[in-house]
Amino acid sequence: MGIDVLTPLASNAALGTVLGIVLLMLVRANRSFLRDVARDDEAAWRGLARLAAVGLAAFVAWVAVADDWRQLLDEPLRRSQRFPSDRVLFDPTPDRLRTVTLVLLVLSLLLLAPLVARHLGGYGTQLVLLVGCAFLWVPAFVLRHRLDVGLATGGEGAT
Numbered sequence: 001m002g003i004d005v006l007t008p009l010a011s012n013a014a015l016g017t018v019l020g021i022v023l024l025m026l027v028r029a030n031r032s033f034l035r036d037v038a039r040d041d042e043a044a045w046r047g048l049a050r051l052a053a054v055g056l057a058a059f060v061a062w063v064a065v066a067d068d069w070r071q072l073l074d075e076p077l078r079r080s081q082r083f084p085s086d087r088v089l090f091d092p093t094p095d096r097l098r099t100v101t102l103v104l105l106v107l108s109l110l111l112l113a114p115l116v117a118r119h120l121g122g123y124g125t126q127l128v129l130l131v132g133c134a135f136l137w138v139p140a141f142v143l144r145h146r147l148d149v150g151l152a153t154g155g156e157g158a159t
Contacts, residue, residue: 012063012064012065012067012068012069013064013065015064015069015070016060016061016063016064016065016069017064019060019064019069020060020061020064023056023060033119036119037049037115037119038050045115045118048111048114048115049115051111052108052111052112052115055104055107055108055111055112056108056111056112058104058108059101059104059105059107059108062100062101062104063101063104066097066100066101067093067097067098067101068093070144071092071093072101073141073144074141077141113126
């Protein structure tokens with residue numbers, strides 16, 4: 001029995017909904033900045049901003065509906081495991097769906113990267129953000145795994 005059956009709030013749709021709400025809150029908090037991005041002087045940048053917004057929304061909606069957020073976040077660690085037996089995945093997402101997810105992810109990143117470079121401070125800033133996010137991802141990842149084990153075992157395995 002999967003964790004999302006035991007707790008509906010841990011389902012992919014719930015996680016996607018929460019991420020969508022967080023993104024909407026970020027948009028609301030930064031609406032003057034995003035208004036400036038959307039009203040850029042050059043039409044090409046305005047079009048790119050709209051495409052990036054659509055790409056990001058499509059990615060979040062797709063993963064919430066058709067893919068698995070937890071598997072997607074676990075993918076870097078799973079692929080880095082030394083032994084193939086450590087890479088076993090229960091109830092994997094079909095390859096076709098994962099391919100669509102990765103295409104949407106790459107597309108949204110490629111559309112957002114020039115906008116971040118233009119409006120926030122270049123590609124060096126993006127590298128600093130990438131390193132910072134990696135440092136923040138690791139403890140959150142470990143904590144999430146411990147909580148998954150605790151929920152799956154009824155709290156007995158989280159010692």
